[in-house]
Amino acid sequence: MNKFSALALAVLTSSAAAQTPATNPMPDGSRDMYVGLGLASAARYEGAEHSERKLLPVLQVQWSNGVFVSGMSAGMHLSHNPQFEYGPLVELQPRRDESGKGGGIDGIEARYSLVALTVAALGENRLSGMTPVSTRLLGGGFLNYYLTPDWRLTGSLLYGAGNERDGARLDLGLQRLAIQVGAHHRISAGAGLSFVNANYNTAFFGVDRIDSLRSGNPIYRPGGGLKDGHVGLRWNWDVTPSWMLTSNLQVQRLAGDARRSPLVERPTNVTVSAALAYRF
Template identity: 60%
Template structure:
């Protein structure tokens, strides 16, 4: 159960990356349970994140938290789902699905139905000047990108009981569903920081193909003619590096407060893109979750 508690609210991390437009899919650690049983956490919190990847403005939004794991290895973690296939205590692998949010002219997400989310999950009202800019569209003239279902796999290996190397590959993002992203990372599983407190750390990097970068950081000639951005045709390669820390405060047998901090820096062609207003951004969130 200790391994599960280390990542019991990885949904919060996934949701945080979703808000900035990139799925950093984290898989819950394998948790052997009696056949037919399940472990489930659900909750709600708040998150402050960049309006879109590379944005210079921020928004505060509601943060739903959900993680379910069944004894057969199937799990749901935020906007991702998968299945543990390994029976080894030191290796985890299996298929992975994740939803990549869309992006509209305001820089906020588009749901699967193409509806912008800025009016649904915004908590703090924008200042008059910022509101006018949002309404006019920070990305006015850029093509909208709908939500995408990504398909891939994950592979994790434990260096020891406290540390594990993680990797996930997802394909299907972008304008033409041909964007792919590989995430590589290292995680320090939760260590005790007091009777009711657990802290975990993570670091990693993301590599993408050309189609991924073209969709989210490129500017076509047509987009350049109708927007304020110069044409930009990025290639693939290393897109970002990121650091994260999570603090879980166990309030009781069924309640937990989970706070997450992630720093991310865009590199390469993504960092040089005319769409990138700020190459380094922080995502901060906190959520209250209940264990069923």
Template identity: 60%
Template sequence: MNKLLSFVLSAGSLASGAALAQTPALNLMPDGSRDMYVGLGVQSAPRYEGTGSRKVSALPVLQVEWSNGIFISGMSAGMHLSSSPTVEYGPLLAIQPGRDESGAGTDVDGIGLNATAPPAPLTPFARGETPARLAGMDEIGARLQVGAFYNTYLNPQWRLTSSLLVGAGREHDGARLDLGVQRLAFATGERHHLSLSAGVGFVNRQFNETYFGVTMAEAARSRFQAYQPGGGLQDVHLGVRWNWTLSPSWMLTSNLQAKRLLGDARKSPLTERSTNLTVSTAIAYRF
């Protein structure tokens, strides 16, 4: 079983307003080959980071990796440049979802991520009628982020991950650094695997101002008081993924993610609940 499949049976990223851009493991495939998973599932998630309101929507699933190191995973894409079996690094692209007055955004799950980074300019498969919880706040468009990732394996079961992305926010100057640790998949039965992940997120002032700040103009037309957050530690997050291999080609993947806002993001008047859960399940087919 190649390294990509091992990671496909591993930890996922948050499917929330600021999806994490993690990367599939380097896959040593024959030249010209590729590995691809596509599927569809359902997700229950906060409408935006820090809200007490939830949405249930359909969730597309996508993960592809080619033998030249290029990969697409959920709402992120990149390329492995390292040939070392214990170190991974390379460029990374990810979509930061937009936010409208209802707080709605869009996510696409990578089988081995979710993703964060994930991370979109696509139309949600399902969006119900909901009150405009952010009435009076500026609409934030989806943003293309650019950056890099660097991962290192402590041993075949554990890996440290990191990624830096810039380009989020109103003026495209928001930056986010994610540091994490992953326990790659371990068997809990003949067809069942569990994986674990944990991490922290750091952002600059411009990132927090866009997603957790309230300008004077917004305060004048909304129910929120003006607020100017700074940068620093924004959140901690934990994840558990369960994969059930139905056949060599079919898999049922379920993901539970918990995220707690910290620092100025937690103190924001937009934050109704500092801790939130995201739950998803999907069926995927391997080509």
């Protein structure tokens, strides 16, 4: 299995970082595509105490010209040097409403709740009365560097988050590509840090005067800096040459001004997911 499929199906992980699949050399005019269905359990929003479970579609595609789609991100590999990967990157930032829905899970926009979320009464739900954060298309780029064929440093910079479209996020990480375990199993792991500007933190963790009056949360004006650290583990099982079962575990810990926000109920969030996908 090539590097692309070994890293495939990153769409169920937390939105802590945009996922960029490894370059997959293919014959001209060809493409590699996975589609499927997954189940994920994740926090309602970054910093929420309660989780929700969702059934959601899975999609990852890469074309021979370097263009790829991975969950809610898309981009293009421009480098011909196997040690470097770089190119433009876009990502869809989901809407976050007062219930917190739309945050925390990176995947296709269409989502279907399996278990109804018990919404806390007014005064207990810290997003009640807060202005929703609208859906935004973020734009930027990525740069990855291979330390060895199995280890790579990853980086991406995206801009345009929040209602004012002025939030920026820098994601830096280290990934261990798929470790072969038997004939049909592969395990991969990664860790990273996310840095944001003050506008990003204001959009997702800040409380202005009007929101404070409506929600009861104290006014909070965060600055920029380190937003979170995260680690993840992925297991891929090649059930058949065409079918893959992938499972993911990711732990995210908020830090800095994001951690100190009055909207944060629990600074550590855990995302668990599994998906069955078919390779075309």
